[in-house]
Amino acid sequence: VSDRHSMEAGVQIKAIIDLLDQSPVLSPEQVALGLWTAKRFLSPIYLVFEAMLPAYIRQKLERVLVGQAGTGDLDARTKSFLDYLQTPRTEKKIKGAFSDWQALLAPLEEEKLVQWRWQYTEPKEKPLALYLADLSEEAFKLAEQDLARAPRQQATLLALFTDGPQTASQLRHRFGGTNPHASLSALMKKGYVRKEESYQAATIHSAQVTPPAREITLSEGQAQVMAALERSLAAGTFASFLLQGITGSGKTEIYIRSVARVLAKGQTALVLIPEISLTKQMLSRFAAQFPDDIAILHSGLTDKERYQQWRDIKAGKRRVVIGTRSAVFAPLENLGLVIIDEGHDGAYKQTEPDPRYHAHTVAEKRAQMNQALFISGSATPSVDLAYRADAGSITRLSLHERPGGANPPTVQVCDLRRELDPRQVFSDQLIQALKERLALGDQALLYMNRRGYATALVCDECGEAILCPHCDVALTYHKNKGVLRCHYCDFVSRPPATCPNCQSDQLNHRGMGTEQVEQAFHALFPEVKSLRLDSDTSRDQGEILRAFQKGEAQVLIGTQMIAKGLDFPNITLTGVLNADLGLYLPDYRAAERTFQELTQVAGRAGRGDKPGLVIFQTRQPDHPSLVAASAQDYDMFYNHEIEVRRMIDYPPFTHLMQVVVSDGDRLVAEEAIHALARDLKALTKVSAKDGERYVQLANDPDSRDRPDRRLIILGPSPAPLERVRNRWRYQMILKAAHLPTLLTVGIWCRNYRFSSRKSKSLRLTVDVDPENI
Numbered sequence: 001v002s003d004r005h006s007m008e009a010g011v012q013i014k015a016i017i018d019l020l021d022q023s024p025v026l027s028p029e030q031v032a033l034g035l036w037t038a039k040r041f042l043s044p045i046y047l048v049f050e051a052m053l054p055a056y057i058r059q060k061l062e063r064v065l066v067g068q069a070g071t072g073d074l075d076a077r078t079k080s081f082l083d084y085l086q087t088p089r090t091e092k093k094i095k096g097a098f099s100d101w102q103a104l105l106a107p108l109e110e111e112k113l114v115q116w117r118w119q120y121t122e123p124k125e126k127p128l129a130l131y132l133a134d135l136s137e138e139a140f141k142l143a144e145q146d147l148a149r150a151p152r153q154q155a156t157l158l159a160l161f162t163d164g165p166q167t168a169s170q171l172r173h174r175f176g177g178t179n180p181h182a183s184l185s186a187l188m189k190k191g192y193v194r195k196e197e198s199y200q201a202a203t204i205h206s207a208q209v210t211p212p213a214r215e216i217t218l219s220e221g222q223a224q225v226m227a228a229l230e231r232s233l234a235a236g237t238f239a240s241f242l243l244q245g246i247t248g249s250g251k252t253e254i255y256i257r258s259v260a261r262v263l264a265k266g267q268t269a270l271v272l273i274p275e276i277s278l279t280k281q282m283l284s285r286f287a288a289q290f291p292d293d294i295a296i297l298h299s300g301l302t303d304k305e306r307y308q309q310w311r312d313i314k315a316g317k318r319r320v321v322i323g324t325r326s327a328v329f330a331p332l333e334n335l336g337l338v339i340i341d342e343g344h345d346g347a348y349k350q351t352e353p354d355p356r357y358h359a360h361t362v363a364e365k366r367a368q369m370n371q372a373l374f375i376s377g378s379a380t381p382s383v384d385l386a387y388r389a390d391a392g393s394i395t396r397l398s399l400h401e402r403p404g405g406a407n408p409p410t411v412q413v414c415d416l417r418r419e420l421d422p423r424q425v426f427s428d429q430l431i432q433a434l435k436e437r438l439a440l441g442d443q444a445l446l447y448m449n450r451r452g453y454a455t456a457l458v459c460d461e462c463g464e465a466i467l468c469p470h471c472d473v474a475l476t477y478h479k480n481k482g483v484l485r486c487h488y489c490d491f492v493s494r495p496p497a498t499c500p501n502c503q504s505d506q507l508n509h510r511g512m513g514t515e516q517v518e519q520a521f522h523a524l525f526p527e528v529k530s531l532r533l534d535s536d537t538s539r540d541q542g543e544i545l546r547a548f549q550k551g552e553a554q555v556l557i558g559t560q561m562i563a564k565g566l567d568f569p570n571i572t573l574t575g576v577l578n579a580d581l582g583l584y585l586p587d588y589r590a591a592e593r594t595f596q597e598l599t600q601v602a603g604r605a606g607r608g609d610k611p612g613l614v615i616f617q618t619r620q621p622d623h624p625s626l627v628a629a630s631a632q633d634y635d636m637f638y639n640h641e642i643e644v645r646r647m648i649d650y651p652p653f654t655h656l657m658q659v660v661v662s663d664g665d666r667l668v669a670e671e672a673i674h675a676l677a678r679d680l681k682a683l684t685k686v687s688a689k690d691g692e693r694y695v696q697l698a699n700d701p702d703s704r705d706r707p708d709r710r711l712i713i714l715g716p717s718p719a720p721l722e723r724v725r726n727r728w729r730y731q732m733i734l735k736a737a738h739l740p741t742l743l744t745v746g747i748w749c750r751n752y753r754f755s756s757r758k759s760k761s762l763r764l765t766v767d768v769d770p771e772n773i
């Protein structure tokens, strides 16, 4: 800004004290993308920008802002950002920062980026018996007894013992904000914990790079797809593609070639994958092609690693980014291609906390802003995307067969209702198939529906399950560690000796978990080696997969982690133990998710030259999702499902928004949601013509009965999980065919001032395009 301009505008120019960064941390393109994301998902702007920056940069920014506060001169936006930053902080800390803010302005040295984590260690002095037997479980029990009078320390130690090393802030989070330092230093004095430098997560260098095994000639189908993509690349304008192809049809090969084309043009590429566990596979194939160009971004990196990757991307040293959800904001310049693999995956939506963005939506927008190519790849596209392909707003490219002659597996449906013993884990049909395949030396997968695994501790006398003290859910029992765990807030405890409800000692575990499958399998096949992989296995997941790949075990038992992306040619049998479990969930996408999951898991069998067999065990063999999944017929599924959606007025025919009001006091939350609902309804008029509700905007007098102003209000009602982390939750689901109408209502909700002064902790969240409702 020149002096003359600023004088005219009445702005006073201040001197620059120091230069924080040589170049802005966010590019103009990122700023534009951030602003768009904030509007599209009704997220606070600063949280979107925060998601774009690695923690290290954020810390620096935070220190400078806190330092600046000492000068007593802030603009409103800085102030609100500052307020946000300060909320969880103690006054003392901020005061400390004020007194010495000059020092804080000094750039952090990289060495200071090391994260400290706390680790459980066995006490040095332990009974001789323990040395001999190496019973770490026993040693831990002794430690627990020792700490019987210090429950806080006991709980801290249990958390470290069951979940491994953690940072102080992780511990604080799981103890509801209580500072763990007192417990930790007491435990350190007693020799039960030690501090360690953060572990080295997987980096490019440690990842295995598989050399390009053979020169691959594209199949005819792949060549056609490639030709279409190349035409768009040559045009150099935005184009959006749905790459639909069954698992193993060669989509990744297409990704690699498209990336090569874009790099050759001097541009950069972004590749999104749904989960960390899939990075290594994708990485090794990409790294073989572009060894020096790849950066990875995912939550498994330490702050330091993340910062290093971010810095290299920003400096243009790495031109291909592979990453999970938040990598959609990676600081790439001159972007030519955005790929989102398994585009239908729910992991691309951030549900908690804000910003609740959907990376698929943001990725496509980013491609558009950059005149880049967008490719969403999937074997089972979301109903929304397939509908868009039919309507022509995204171009569908299909791959129909597996190159190299591998045939899709045979699928058998096993009706569990016909089995004699309803509690049996394995049907006779599956046992028979296992016997045959294992005798041949093949490998098998045993798959538990992802959300279906939960083993509660239930009282046989009164029938009550042991519940989480902070949430409205039953605790899950983990037999190998002998602990109960809450999957919502991470609370862990030892199982009580008697039922808290009726004092009976008849507590037993119920439900089918992967651990039970493992046990049942061993009872049937005592001589066959198996491995288990789920979010509770303590061993490194990559290690388990490598062991399985090397043939150290013949059977792999697991949850959804084993369903995706694995490419092991020796697997010829997949057993799905409870194919229908996902159908019982109160989620409008339950049928879609079940179909996707089953198709995905079926794709794991028979990827090599040997024919594959898949068995679905189910009590609902006639459900359309099961029928379509066993026929491996996407169109059959889609044609049925799209009619259901049309009938019930759900996406893609409407957009959804979930509004949740929560408070520690149940009554306060309940009153608040009813007040909100009442005032929202007052903004709308019910049409005499069709009985529907239409939003009446103040500046838009003839909005009555306009179809684009229709709003459907469901609720208010208790949220499906009524209490989480001690907060009672009430919700409304809002539906509108016209997105701007819905967003306008969402902004109104966000700005709503609750009259209740009773509770300061009342919280309102708005989730656009929510998952799991």
Ligand code: ADP
Binding pocket: 216, 217, 218, 219, 222, 245, 246, 247, 248, 249, 250, 251, 252, 253, 254, 403, 404, 567
């Ligand atoms: P997807 O990503 O659709 O699951 P991939 O690209 O991983 O499929 O391909 C599956 C397997 O087939 C991989 O091992 C890959 O190397 C191989 N493959 C892909 N394209 C060809 C081809 N044209 N000829 C031979 N093998 C191929």
Ligand code: ZN
Binding pocket: 468, 469, 470, 471, 486, 487, 488, 489, 490, 491, 725
């Ligand atoms: Zn809980």
Ligand code: ZN
Binding pocket: 459, 460, 461, 462, 463, 464, 499, 500, 501, 502, 503, 504
């Ligand atoms: Zn009881």
